[in-house]
Amino acid sequence: MTYAKTVAFTADQQQLARVAKALAHPARVAIIQFLASKQTCISGDIAAELPLARTTVSQHLQELKALDLIRGEIDGLTVCYCLNTELLRQVHQQFTAFFSEATAGPVCGPADACAC
Amino acid sequence: MTYAKTVAFTADQQQLARVAKALAHPARVAIIQFLASKQTCISGDIAAELPLARTTVSQHLQELKALDLIRGEIDGLTVCYCLNTELLRQVHQQFTAFFSEATAGPVCGPADACAC
DNA sequence: GGAATATGTCGCAAACATACGTCATAGTTG
DNA sequence: CAACTATGACGTATGTTTGCGACATATTCC
Numbered sequence: 001m002t003y004a005k006t007v008a009f010t011a012d013q014q015q016l017a018r019v020a021k022a023l024a025h026p027a028r029v030a031i032i033q034f035l036a037s038k039q040t041c042i043s044g045d046i047a048a049e050l051p052l053a054r055t056t057v058s059q060h061l062q063e064l065k066a067l068d069l070i071r072g073e074i075d076g077l078t079v080c081y082c083l084n085t086e087l088l089r090q091v092h093q094q095f096t097a098f099f100s101e102a103t104a105g106p107v108c109g110p111a112d113a114c115a116c
Numbered sequence: 117m118t119y120a121k122t123v124a125f126t127a128d129q130q131q132l133a134r135v136a137k138a139l140a141h142p143a144r145v146a147i148i149q150f151l152a153s154k155q156t157c158i159s160g161d162i163a164a165e166l167p168l169a170r171t172t173v174s175q176h177l178q179e180l181k182a183l184d185l186i187r188g189e190i191d192g193l194t195v196c197y198c199l200n201t202e203l204l205r206q207v208h209q210q211f212t213a214f215f216s217e218a219t220a221g222p223v224c225g226p227a228d229a230c231a232c
Numbered sequence: 233g234g235a236a237t238a239t240g241t242c243g244c245a246a247a248c249a250t251a252c253g254t255c256a257t258a259g260t261t262g
Numbered sequence: 263c264a265a266c267t268a269t270g271a272c273g274t275a276t277g278t279t280t281g282c283g284a285c286a287t288a289t290t291c292c
Contacts, residue, residue, distance in 0.1 A: 008166070008167035009142035009143070009145075009146055009167070010146075013142040013145040013146050013149070014142045016139065016142075016145050017139060017140055017141055017142045017144075017145050020136045020137070020138075020139035020140040020145075021136070021137075021140035021141075022136075023132065023133060023136035024133055024136040024137035024140040025133055025137075025249085025250085026125035026129040026130045026132075026133045027125070027250095028133075029125075029129040029132050029133050029136075029214070030125055030126075030129050032214075032218050033129070033214075033217065033218070035218075036217050036218045036220065036221055039221060039222070043268075043269085044268070044269065044270090045268090050124070051124035051125070052250095052251075052252090053251065053252050053253085054252095054268095054269085055251080055252060055253075055254095055269095055270085055271095056250070056251050056252065058269070058270060058271095059250080059251080059252095059270095060250095061270095062270080062271095074258090074259090074269090076258095076259060076260075076268095077258080077259050077260060077267065077268055077269085078259095078267095078268060078269085079268080079269065079270090082221075083218055083219075083221060085218070085219045085221055085222070088215060088218050088219045089215075089219045091215070092211075092212070092215035092216075092219065095208075095211050095215070096208070096212070098145070098148075098149075099204060099205075099207070099208035099211070100208075101149065101152050102148055102149070102151075102152045102199055102201070102204050103199075103201045103204045103205045103208065104152065105152055105155060105198075105199060105201055106155070106201070141279085141280085143280090159238075159239085160238070160239065160240090161238090168280095168281075168282090169281065169282055169283080170238095170239085170282095171239095171240080171241090171281080171282060171283075171284095172280070172281050172282065174239070174240060174241090175240095175241095175279095175280080175281080175282095176280095177240095178240080178241095190239090190288090190289095192238095192288095192289060192290075193237065193238050193239080193288080193289045193290060194237095194238060194239080194289095195238080195239065195240090
């Protein structure tokens with residue numbers, strides 16, 4: 001990426017890619033699932049549940065927070081992380097729209113002849 | 117990634133992350149959308165539609181093909197790329213399951229108190 | 233066979249991501 | 263106040279991604 005010519009991609013494409021990148025690591029997927037499983041917002045002892053060092057997990061949390069996918073409120077000593085369900089719903093719709101567009105066409109499997 | 121301890125992540129998490137990574141670049145999102153928009157499978161002149169060099173686009177195509185998200189059949193001189201709509205549908209379901217899980221909980225916005 | 237065309241492979245350089253140890257900060261508890 | 267805990271910031275080492283030009287291959291057309 002000597003210099004990304006991201007100029008010509010649409011905002012939609014870039015937004016989708018940005019969110020996809022957030023999910024592009026098992027640790028971040030696991031973090032979101034973990035937060036979802038706990039009703040109560042859990043602090044950084046998420047690290048205990050993952051095969052990663054605490055600082056690494058913290059870094060992933062920052063990344064998710066940067067996209068506003070999760071929220072973190074300081075509660076005294078611990079930090080209270082929770083999913084931004086509203087945004088996640090939005091993102092879900094975005095993905096659904098994308099996949100609907102992509103799966104609308106005819107199947108073009110190994111045996112099926114594409115029309116070209 | 118000195119050494120990835122990916123061992124402890126579930127297969128689901130890794131699979132989701134793998135697909136997400138494929139969508140984690142605007143060029144690949146654009147390629148899929150472009151293939152979807154053309155009923156007829158279009159060859160590598162996809163490159164003409166993107167702000168990238170032909171070889172770079174070819175590389176992205178290979179990446180998508182490696183995940184089997186797209187198919188490519190050689191038709192004489194040109195190559196016929198098309199979406200694997202079947203797999204895309206599956207992936208869509210996978211994402212939907214993930215997002216459903218993630219958005220099931222209560223909203224935890226700025227004003228809403230999380231239960232911790 | 234030889235020119236033209238479409239395509240992929242290779243190697244490189246710059247940018248980015250990942251993982252982690254060390255340290256600084258801020259709150260809590262005695 | 264001092265010891266302790268939870269947390270993020272910083273620096274660093276290593277691996278991965280991205281973009282591209284130069285080259286190789288394969289097909290068509292004359």
